[in-house]
Each structure stands twice: as C-alpha cells, then as structure tokens.
Amino acid sequence: MTIRNFTEATLTAEVLRRIEATPNPRLKQVMTSMVKHLHAFVREVRPTQDEWFEGIKFLTETGHWCDDKRQEFILMSDTLGVSMLVDFINYGKEGQETESTVLGPFFVEGAPELPMGASIVKPGTVGEPCVASGCVKGADGKPIAGAVIDVWQAAGDGFYDVQTPDGPNLRARFRTGADGKYHFKCVRPASYPVPHDGPVGRMLVATGRHPMRPGHLHFMIEAPGHEKLVTHLFVRGDEYLDSDAVFGVKDSLIVDFEKTADGAYATRYDFVLKPARQSARAA
Amino acid sequence: MTIRNFTEATLTAEVLRRIEATPNPRLKQVMTSMVKHLHAFVREVRPTQDEWFEGIKFLTETGHWCDDKRQEFILMSDTLGVSMLVDFINYGKEGQETESTVLGPFFVEGAPELPMGASIVKPGTVGEPCVASGCVKGADGKPIAGAVIDVWQAAGDGFYDVQTPDGPNLRARFRTGADGKYHFKCVRPASYPVPHDGPVGRMLVATGRHPMRPGHLHFMIEAPGHEKLVTHLFVRGDEYLDSDAVFGVKDSLIVDFEKTADGAYATRYDFVLKPARQSARAA
Numbered sequence: 001m002t003i004r005n006f007t008e009a010t011l012t013a014e015v016l017r018r019i020e021a022t023p024n025p026r027l028k029q030v031m032t033s034m035v036k037h038l039h040a041f042v043r044e045v046r047p048t049q050d051e052w053f054e055g056i057k058f059l060t061e062t063g064h065w066c067d068d069k070r071q072e073f074i075l076m077s078d079t080l081g082v083s084m085l086v087d088f089i090n091y092g093k094e095g096q097e098t099e100s101t102v103l104g105p106f107f108v109e110g111a112p113e114l115p116m117g118a119s120i121v122k123p124g125t126v127g128e129p130c131v132a133s134g135c136v137k138g139a140d141g142k143p144i145a146g147a148v149i150d151v152w153q154a155a156g157d158g159f160y161d162v163q164t165p166d167g168p169n170l171r172a173r174f175r176t177g178a179d180g181k182y183h184f185k186c187v188r189p190a191s192y193p194v195p196h197d198g199p200v201g202r203m204l205v206a207t208g209r210h211p212m213r214p215g216h217l218h219f220m221i222e223a224p225g226h227e228k229l230v231t232h233l234f235v236r237g238d239e240y241l242d243s244d245a246v247f248g249v250k251d252s253l254i255v256d257f258e259k260t261a262d263g264a265y266a267t268r269y270d271f272v273l274k275p276a277r278q279s280a281r282a283a
Numbered sequence: 284m285t286i287r288n289f290t291e292a293t294l295t296a297e298v299l300r301r302i303e304a305t306p307n308p309r310l311k312q313v314m315t316s317m318v319k320h321l322h323a324f325v326r327e328v329r330p331t332q333d334e335w336f337e338g339i340k341f342l343t344e345t346g347h348w349c350d351d352k353r354q355e356f357i358l359m360s361d362t363l364g365v366s367m368l369v370d371f372i373n374y375g376k377e378g379q380e381t382e383s384t385v386l387g388p389f390f391v392e393g394a395p396e397l398p399m400g401a402s403i404v405k406p407g408t409v410g411e412p413c414v415a416s417g418c419v420k421g422a423d424g425k426p427i428a429g430a431v432i433d434v435w436q437a438a439g440d441g442f443y444d445v446q447t448p449d450g451p452n453l454r455a456r457f458r459t460g461a462d463g464k465y466h467f468k469c470v471r472p473a474s475y476p477v478p479h480d481g482p483v484g485r486m487l488v489a490t491g492r493h494p495m496r497p498g499h500l501h502f503m504i505e506a507p508g509h510e511k512l513v514t515h516l517f518v519r520g521d522e523y524l525d526s527d528a529v530f531g532v533k534d535s536l537i538v539d540f541e542k543t544a545d546g547a548y549a550t551r552y553d554f555v556l557k558p559a560r561q562s563a564r565a566a
Contacts, residue, residue, distance in 0.1 A: 004524065004525065004532045004533060004534055005533055005534050006367065006371075006530060008368065008371040008372060011364050011368055011371065011530060012364065012368075014364070014530060015363060015364035015530065018490070018492055018526075019490040019491070019492065020491075021490070021491030021492075022489065022490040022491050023491060024489065027489055027490070029328060030328050030330075030334075031490055033324055033327045033328045034324055035363060035364070037320040037321070037323055037324040037327075038320070038324075038363065038365060039364070039365065039368055041316055041317055041320040041321075042365055042368050042369060042372070043368070043372070044316045044320075045313050045316045045317075046372050047313075047369055047372070048373060049369060049370075049373055049386075049513075051313075052360070052365075052366075056356045056357055056360060059342070059345075059346065059356050060346055060349045060354070061346075062342075062346060063342065063343055063344075063345060063346005063347055063349060064346055064347075064349070066343045066346060071339070071343070073339045073342050073343050073346075074339055077335070077339060080298060080318060081294050081295070081297070081298035081318070081322070082321060082322065082325055082335075083335075084289065084294055085291065085294055085295075085322055085325050085326070086325060086330055086332060086335045087332075088289075088290060088291040088294065089291060089325070089326070089329050089330070090331060090332055103332075206306075206307065206310055207301070207302040207304070207305040207310070207311075207314055208303075208304030208305050208306060209301055209302065209304075230332075241287065242287065243301075247289060247294060247297060247298065249287045250287060250288055251288050
C-alpha cells in the first residue's frame, strides 16, 4: 500500500498511525493528544514558514536560558497558566484542607534542615524581619508529628538566592515535633517580578502583561500518610493579588502579616494536609 | 472586582483575558489559539505533576541539544509531521509546478557558489558518483535565467557535513544561465537515519518508530518573480519511501537514478516554479 501524498487533511491521521505501536499506553495517550492539538493549532493559525521558524527559535532560546539555576520552561508554563491548570487537576479543593498552588522555578532540593524557631535569613539580607508560625494538621484536626516543611522565599528586594551570586539564603527545612507546630524567622514577603530578562519576559511585554507576583512565602510540606502539599502564603493587601503573573493566588491562601510590638511582622497559618491517596491523577 | 479563585474550568478564560491587550493582532491570534490548544491538551491528558515536569525536562533537553549545527526543535517539528503541515498550508499543489517538501535541519546559509557543472563532492567522500541535471522553468514552460539553486545532501554513509568534523562538503549554490539549465556532480543519495542520539531519537524509540529517511537531494531554488521552492528529489525504489520519518515524500518528487555507461548514476528533473504571490499565507 502506498501511503504518500498526504494532504493538509490526511497528514494528521498518518502521524497518529505511525505512533499506534507505542508500547506504553500512557505515552501513547499523551502523544496522540499532543499531536492532535499541535496540528489543530497549526491548522488554525496557518503560520507562514517564517512564523513557524520564529516559534522554533523561541523554543530554542527558551531552552538555552535553562540551566541549574534558571528554568525558563517552568516560567513559561507558569505564565501561560498551565502550571496552575496542572495544579487544579491534581489537587483540587476538598473540605478544609489547605489549597495548593504553583511550585515555581525557584525550589531547590536539599535545603539545610534547621532547628525549629531558627532564622532562614542570612545577616545583611534586604527585608523587614518577620516570624511565621502555626501548626501542621491532618484532616481530622490532629497535629502531625514528623512533617517536613520546606520553606523558601525572595528577599525584600525581590530576588531569590539563586538569582544572586551570594550563595544559599532564605530557604530551609523544618521538622515538626509531637505538637505539629512550626515557627521560624524570615523576611516579610515583597511583591517582585518573575525573571523577565529572557524569552518569557519578551512574551509578557509583547502580550501587554506585567511580570509581577504578589509577595508570598513558599511551602512544601511532606508527612507520612499524607499527600504532599505545595503552596504559598500571600500577603493580604498586596497590589498584585488580582493580577499575579502566574495565576497562583487563591483567597484561602491570603493571610495577614501584622506588625508586632517590637516592629517586626508576624503571620500565623495552620496547614491542613490531605490523607494520601492511591493515584495522583484525578478522574 | 476580585478575580482569584480560578478553577480548572475558569482558568483558561482568565489567561485569555490577560493577553487581550496584545498590541500586535497576529501575535494575539497566535497566542490565543496556542493557549486554548495547550490548555485543552492538558485537560485531556490530565498530567500528574511528575508527568508535567517530565515534559518540561524534555523540552529543556531538546533546547540544550540545539547549537549552530544541530536544531533538535526542527527535528521534533519534522518527526511530528508539523513541518509538512506548515508546508502544505503555505505551498499546496496547483497545476504542474514542482511540489515542495521539508527544509530539514541541515540547510546552511551561504554555501559556496560553484560554476555550473562543478562537483559538490570533496575528494574522499563516501558515495557513488552521480550527475544531477535538468532545467528551471516558469509555469509558462519558459526557462528561468538567474535562478539560484542551493543543493545539499548527505554522503553515502548518511551523514551531512555538519554532522562530521570534516568541514563544508556536499552543498553548493549554482546559478542558471539563459537556458535555465543546471547540472552538477554529487553522490547517489542513500537512505539514512535522522539524528537519533538526542531527545527526538528517544521519542522515536518510545513510540515504536524508526528514524530513517529515504535517500534524497535537497533543493532550494530562488528566482526573481517566482516563489521560493524548497524541495527534495527522492530515489525511486528506496525502501523507506512509505515510512519517511519526517513525512516528506510526495510521488511527484520520486525520480529515477539510473546507472550510466561509465558506472556512475544520473538523474534528471525539471523544476517548475510558481509565480510570486502577494501573501505567503493561504486563506
């Protein structure tokens, strides 16, 4: 059988026929959907050869910006709302459990574990002093012992440590005791732009968008028998809560950062973890 | 107005709202379509966070494989049938004009211009000697003078010059005279695998596909008053004509490579160029 001479109308079917023998059924499902949507996009916008090559160059440049400290594709996914879509699909909102939000491109594996109550702030860091505290609980309201809390944040000038030459700062792990409680010293989160000196920044400018995120603290909390929680706490009153460049704000994650008697700030939040589930994929 | 607390259902509309102020109408059209299809793909396959991160890593690695001699994103576009889709959209098939096919990742700007009849083959190159000849004509059948013919090909071992450390080879430009005729010495094209030591190669293996292309000569032909033609001539009888890894074969581009009295091969093809048109984009 001769299977050449495809047309705009028949080519997609031939590409799908070629991947029919994909051994892994999940990969086959993903590739089939991807080819259909990619081809549908191309049919819809009907790019010229030059336009398509601009797209190729844009993806190439995005890849070239990625290294061990910069993940431009995650930033692309974040700023196109895809990361939050994946978040909704996987985590959703049920009952009183703490809602999730984007991981973002600045998480670093293997942050130092500090004793409860310690400061995550290196001397000389820009920012107003702040204490964050609260409890890690299960859906039953009982405190969770042995929960590992990864926390990370930008300094008061809006930069994460990995964006500076100054070495590790403003990130740590804490482990809860029998009371499930946590507290640590940080800086009051400030709004800041996502890195916008690369392709994602050009995309934001070209589409009339700003690169700002409302101030927030990042948390990743893991505990045996519970689902991993990736979330933020946002600063109530921040001017960018309604236009977060990565679509990450949820009302339930906005908290007060109140000035205390000693001139520092303090915030309190109790995290409620979901019980572990069999499959990570929603129906 | 508070516009937080998106859901899986409302997030896409918010992303589209954010890009509504895109100043360039064409970019707005492309971005709108891209966001819709990207989100639809994600909704359809419902990736876990880990699966989505695998996708991010795959794109990142694809970018990292790209340099001035390797274009892995073009290869991705080619092997997913997208490059041919763009080709169909832009060039189509009308009347007796020569059909187009993919540019591929091995075109190099600024190949040396050689006198008509010259060899594009450096001494010591693997491959059987071959002569390609014919004429460049307009749709009216008249020869075109001053047509610039870029030709490039792989050696008999399947490698393009840019895949070896040996410097420029097997590529040149020729310029037609008043008779529109061309002829040059090359090697008989052999089937070969697209570069498959990178992410695209892994994708092909994972989807049960081979990386082979049927043997072919690449041509890019430009002449004043005519549309640029990017095409191949394929070797009749090649075992991969029906399963070209990049979906590039069209029946009208398959030609005979016949053995001549002196033991070399010869092929003949007359290219027919389309008249130039106002816009490069089909309706």
